[in-house]
Every structure is written in structure tokens, then in C-alpha cells.
Amino acid sequence: MTNGTKAPTIYWVVAILGLLWNCIGAYLYIQTRLNPDVMLVNAPQEIRDYVASMPLWANIGYGLGVWGSLAGSVLMLLRSRHAPTAFLVSLVGALVSYLGQFLAGVLGPAEPAMILAGILLLWWYSRRAAAQGILK
Numbered sequence: 001m002t003n004g005t006k007a008p009t010i011y012w013v014v015a016i017l018g019l020l021w022n023c024i025g026a027y028l029y030i031q032t033r034l035n036p037d038v039m040l041v042n043a044p045q046e047i048r049d050y051v052a053s054m055p056l057w058a059n060i061g062y063g064l065g066v067w068g069s070l071a072g073s074v075l076m077l078l079r080s081r082h083a084p085t086a087f088l089v090s091l092v093g094a095l096v097s098y099l100g101q102f103l104a105g106v107l108g109p110a111e112p113a114m115i116l117a118g119i120l121l122l123w124w125y126s127r128r129a130a131a132q133g134i135l136k
Helices: 007-032 045-052 056-077 081-102 110-131
Strands: none
Touching: 007 056, 007 110, 045 081, 056 081, 056 110, 081 110
């Protein structure tokens, strides 16, 4: 595709759904940081303890995972060639965050699988879009 060619409809559907998905993640991140007691009221005590004492490196990974993915979605909407890089940063951040949870013994299998699959899908799709010339 050339710079003047319109992106296909499916591209916009994926980009918008990705943005909505990542806005939910950003909202949950902010709420967990601002008011963890309310946000985690139904969580098991070990999860609440982990969030309260999360190691700095895991906290950084958590932030990179959330904000990298949100940035990737915004970059997709802007048709920026930097979207795949943002999703890759997000993937690394999420893996670091989940490593912290694993080492603390509070990692369940469902959440990481779903979130990592979402990041991988958006990374793959944005790389594909870049290779097709959709991203500038």
C-alpha cells in the first residue's frame, strides 16, 4: 500500500478494539494505584499483600505492560510504524510483571494467558500492517 491508500476496514476494527481493551487495562492500573483497598476488596489476601509490597522491577514491568500496549493502540490509530515496537515493550513489561507474581506465588494461569495473547495478537497484527505498508 502507498501512503495515499486507505487502510482496510478490518485494520480499523482491530485498532479500535485494541484501544478499548487497553483503556480497560489502563483504568484498572490507575484504580489499583490510586485506591488498591477498594479495587482489590474481593481479591485473596495474598494478592493484596503482593500489590502492597510489589518489587520495584515488577512494578516497572506492570507499568510498561499497560502503558506500552495503550501507546501501541494509539499508534495503530495514528498508523505509525512505531506501533509494533510499543507492543513489544508491552510484552516484555507484562512478562516481567508476571515473573514477579510467579516468584511471589500469586500467579494464576488464566489472566496472563489472556493478556499475553492479546498483546501478541496486536503485536503480530501491527507488524503485518507495517509490512503491508499500512503503517507509515
